[in-house]
Amino acid sequence: MSFLVFIGSVALCLVVSSALLQRFEEAAKADGSLSFLVIGDWGRKGAYNQSEVAFQMGVVGEQLKIDFVISTGDNFFDSGLRGIDDPAFDESFTKIYTSSSLQKQWYSVLGNHDYRGDVEAQLSPVLTNHHKRWLCLRSFIVNAEVAELFFVDTTPFVDKYFTEPGDHVYDWRGIGPRKTYISNLLKEVDLALQESNAKWKIVVGHHTIRSAGLHGDTDELVKQLLPILQANNIDLFINGHDHCL
Numbered sequence: 001m002s003f004l005v006f007i008g009s010v011a012l013c014l015v016v017s018s019a020l021l022q023r024f025e026e027a028a029k030a031d032g033s034l035s036f037l038v039i040g041d042w043g044r045k046g047a048y049n050q051s052e053v054a055f056q057m058g059v060v061g062e063q064l065k066i067d068f069v070i071s072t073g074d075n076f077f078d079s080g081l082r083g084i085d086d087p088a089f090d091e092s093f094t095k096i097y098t099s100s101s102l103q104k105q106w107y108s109v110l111g112n113h114d115y116r117g118d119v120e121a122q123l124s125p126v127l128t129n130h131h132k133r134w135l136c137l138r139s140f141i142v143n144a145e146v147a148e149l150f151f152v153d154t155t156p157f158v159d160k161y162f163t164e165p166g167d168h169v170y171d172w173r174g175i176g177p178r179k180t181y182i183s184n185l186l187k188e189v190d191l192a193l194q195e196s197n198a199k200w201k202i203v204v205g206h207h208t209i210r211s212a213g214l215h216g217d218t219d220e221l222v223k224q225l226l227p228i229l230q231a232n233n234i235d236l237f238i239n240g241h242d243h244c245l
């Protein structure tokens with residue numbers, strides 16, 4: 001009898017915790033305000049003006065006294081990281097974002113290019129342990145008092161990476177049955193948004209929802225994610241994918 005009760009409560013705990021996105025707390029400034037920089041599609045080992053942009057981010061970051069940095073994914077071109085020891089991590093991140101104002105927490109999601117490498121490496125706690133400011137997760141929440149930020153893993157939504165991968169090999173480990181992954185994620189984001197009391201609700205993902213840029217709209221997100229964001233009256237959606245400066 002007690003064995004059964006034990007199993008029952010363990011199962012309940014697993015169900016409850018899997019329904020919650022991991023949360024992180026960021027204190028706002030003394031006056032209640034918050035400032036942060038957002039960058040996406042950046043890991044080029046300094047090329048494509050990455051170093052120049054990094055330098056200016058340092059200057060602006062100092063002026064704004066930023067609290068943290070958001071990365072909207074495509075963190076390492078062309079195919080993510082090869083492993084936790086991939087020198088691309090230092091060549092594209094550590095040795096590029098050297099300004100003192102950028103030595104803050106970075107909150108990152110994955111982009112489609114990251115999914116072409118070793119996804120588990122970018123998400124690895126080992127990497128975060130070695131580089132304290134690095135944190136990349138699939139989907140999570142940052143509660144920053146005046147604002148709550150909801151990070152959403154958008155790559156698994158996009159059909160063409162599954163149906164027409166071309167020469168690319170995507171690392172779908174951890175996605176499991178894709179439909180279940182997406183429906184659970186949408187439910188969790190919806191629930192978290194409903195429960196949020198933050199003045200500003202901000203959603204962050206890699207792919208565009210609506211865009212006049214090169215990639216244009218992401219139809220899967222227009223159909224599946226946008227209605228949830230609208231129903232919950234979010235204030236802002238921040239994405240990368242389209243390269244605009």
Ligand SMILES: *[C@@H]1O[C@H](CO)[C@@H](O)[C@H](O)[C@H]1NC(C)=O
Pocket residue numbers: 047048049
């Ligand atoms: C770097 O920036 C300069 C100045 O804006 C521009 O002319 C050049 O095309 C950029 N290089 C690349 C590779 O984007």
